[in-house]
Structure formats: structure tokens, C-alpha cells
Amino acid sequence: MNGPFLVVNSPQIVCVSEPDNGITQVTVRGRWNGALREEASRVLRACVTQAPRMLLVDLTQLQDPAGDSATMWRTAARYARTVDPPVILVVCAAVLAVRQRLSADGDQTVMLADTVDAALAATPSQNGWIAQHHLALPAVPGAGALARTMVGDACLAFDVAHLVHPARLIVSELVSNAVLHAGTDMDVWVSVRDVRLHLAVQDRSRDLPQLRDTGTPPAALQRGWGLGLVAAAAATWGAMPSRHGKVVWANLDTQAETAS
């Protein structure tokens, strides 16, 4: 069973996932040091694993006059390219020292932008998303059933019928959790990009109930079968803050062996 990729906001790193357009924005602020490096490394890896189409790293408020953080961004950008499908990582509003180091010798590994807005403007919208279905749901007991129907239909529409069962189970459990723990309106997205079926459920609560058992499989199964099933059915899964609350996401491999 795979441990979840959980991202919580901290004073120095703020993360905002936007599942509707596949963009995740990470703001890193304050003085650059070893501790921040470690945290940034963990957060960026979780963000890449979620597999947005674009990952924006906003350094407007980062204090790094010597440009020491450059190796971190270069590492992250190269890592983002190795995942399938690749994640575009754009470093926004870096100080001159960081920019110089990142673009030394005409190196183009790391994409740079003056501001987050400029990065967004430069990227074609919906680039690479084959398709996406969305459903807004209230926190009612039957929400899980409605979400299941939508996900099943989406899988058929996306020609990934072999993923219908795990996808329905995952979304159903995530929506049930949101109804139970958050009790707010929610959004469900199902998207396909290349070999990845991405499932995301957003509610309006910032709390990550999953944090109580950080992925130790026996605890996850004992406390609630629901998340244990999500972990077993998904290739990767996790949770991170979003604009309106949080997003719990799961990825499935569309090239998986089919059942029967």
C-alpha cells in the first residue's frame, strides 16, 4: 500500500492546487536555508506526483540574494520532466542571482517567468488535457452515488473502461469522506492526460483528516477501510490545499492491465 502524498501549508511554503485547469502554484517565501530546502524538496515532489500539467513556483518573497536555491529548482524541473506525462515547471519572479545560475551557459532546463501571471499568459490553456468532466455536489448522503455515476460515465467517454471499477470506488470513498468530515459543497473532477487518469475531490475544509494516520497501512485499514481502499486501488494519491479548501486526489494508470 502506498503512502499518501500530503502537503500542508507552512509559514514558508504555501501550495494551491487548481484541479479545474491542472495548475498547481507553490509559493516559497522567507530566508533560504537547509530546512527550507528540505521542505521545498518534499512539497515539490508531492506536487509533481499529483501530475498537474503545470507547476508554478513563485519566488517573489524568497530571500536568496546569493542564488543558493538555484540547484533546488533545477533538480525539481528536471525531475518534473521525467514523470509521465511530463509536468511543466516554471520558476516565477526569481531574483537575479537565481536566474543567472539557472540560465548559465544558455541552459534552458528551467523555464523562467517574471511573474506568475506572465507564466500563465505564456502557456496555452488546457494544453495536453485530453478531456475533463466536472460535477458539483452538495454534502448529502447520496453524493457518493452521484459521483460514482459521473465517474463511470467519464471513464467510458475517455475510453478507459477498464478503470471504471477502481475509479468509481476511489471517488465514492473520497466523496463519502468529504460528506462525513468536511460537510461542505464539493467538486469532483475526472481528467485524462496521456497515460494518467486523474481523480480529484475538492471540499471547502482545509483539514486533512488523512494526516492522523500518515500512511502506515495497518492503521489506515483499521481506522477506516475507506482510505485503505483508496490506497490499494490508486497508483498514487494524496491531498493538498486548494483555493477554496483542499483537494484529495488519486491517479490511475490508463495502461494498467485490464481486469478480465
Place this chain on the structure above:
Amino acid sequence: MTLFTDGGARLYVTVDTDGDRATLALAGELDRLSGPLLMQLLDTAMDGSVKYVDVQAAQLSFVDAAGARVLRDAYQLGAGRGVALALHDPQPHVGWLLHIVGIAVLLLGDGTAPADTAMLYPRGAPRPVTTGATANETPSLPPADHIPLADARDEHDRHADQRQAQADDRERRADERDQRADEREEQADDRERRADERDQRADEREEQADDRDRLAQERNHLIDERQQQVSAHERWEDIREDVADARERDLERREQER
């Protein structure tokens, strides 16, 4: 306001009683919403003279965690009353779920070997690592003092002060590099320790588990996931090493140009 024309519960049950045997045929979806209704029906069915309850699940298209819990609770309720509850002919994905939560043997009995459960769950073949740029072995780190320190006291150098500053700067970076190497080593140790811990946890689970089928399946799954995560981690570390090496080479080059 959300209106469910079907009340939200999408489970249909027919109950037949024949002597000491009750048969419940389920169709539709067993979940958080329909679970309590099924529990009521089972409770009622096991209240009389029956000794056996057969739950026919061939038409049951969906079961979630709450639904599985209802089946387990019903089994235990029956056991307390001397009634044997058994589930028959679950669809493959339902069988997979019962195995994962560890109640398949309970409900399906020993007769139903999970021979076909290995392929129940669509699991992807391990994805090939797509980058060709990363080295597999960790490059050995050069000794910390491999950059010759500039002799800042060269009397013939009219820019002694400036060179001193450069040397200091270089030393600072070498220190940083050292520190990072230390951190990397710590992380590698940490990784090993975590792998050990995970092994230990897997062992503990083995002792606790009463469902061998589920365990075997789980372990394969776990190994698969772990391999994927470790390879992802290694990919990250390889890239990080590469970047650090490139940076150091760059430093050396600039040093020589000076």
C-alpha cells in the same frame, strides 16, 4: 436542494425463505446509504428459524467500505445467533475489495479460492524510467579539499584583497557542498532505515493477518508500489547529484579561467 428520485439508495433485495435457509438476492449498489437497509433485512431474516443465510451477490455491481462493513457486521450478528451467513458469486472487483479489507475468507468460505483475484485488480506494469540522463550508481563525492585554495598572500598580486574575498567565498561554497553531501548521506541512511522499518511493519502485519490471500496480494502490491516510489526517489537524488556535480564543475572551470 438535491432531489434523489430513487432516494439515493440503489440496492434491490429479494428475500426467499425455504425451511432453515434464507436467500437474499442483491442487485445494485451496497454503500453507506443502502447498507443500513440491508442490515435491517438481514437482521429480520436471521430473527426466525433459519440456520443459513445465502447472500447472492452476482448482480451486486458496487460495494464500498461502508457496505463491506455491513456484510461483516451481519456475519458477526449471525454468528452470535447461530446463523451461518455466506456470500455467493461476487463480481471480481467486489471479490477484490472483500480481500483487501480482509473479510473474503469470512464471507466466501474456504471453498472459494481467490485463484482469479490476482487479475481482478487492474494494476499497471511498472513504468519504465523515461529518462536516460540519470546515472544508476551514486557518483563518489570528491574530497572536500580537492579545490586548491588560492594563495591569497601572493605578494606579486595587486588584487590580494579581492582574491581573499574570492577564496573566502569559495570556501563557503565548499562548506555548503560538504554540508549537502552530509545531508545526502543522512538521507540515504534515513532511506535505508525507513526501508527496514517498512520491512518490519510488513512482518508485523504478517503476524497479525488472518487472511493469507489478502496478505499475499497486498504484499505484491506493496512491493510494486515501494519499488515505484523508491525508483522515483532515486531518480530525484540522481538528478540532484547531477546538478551538484555540474555546479561544481562550473565553479572549477571559472576558477581556472581566472
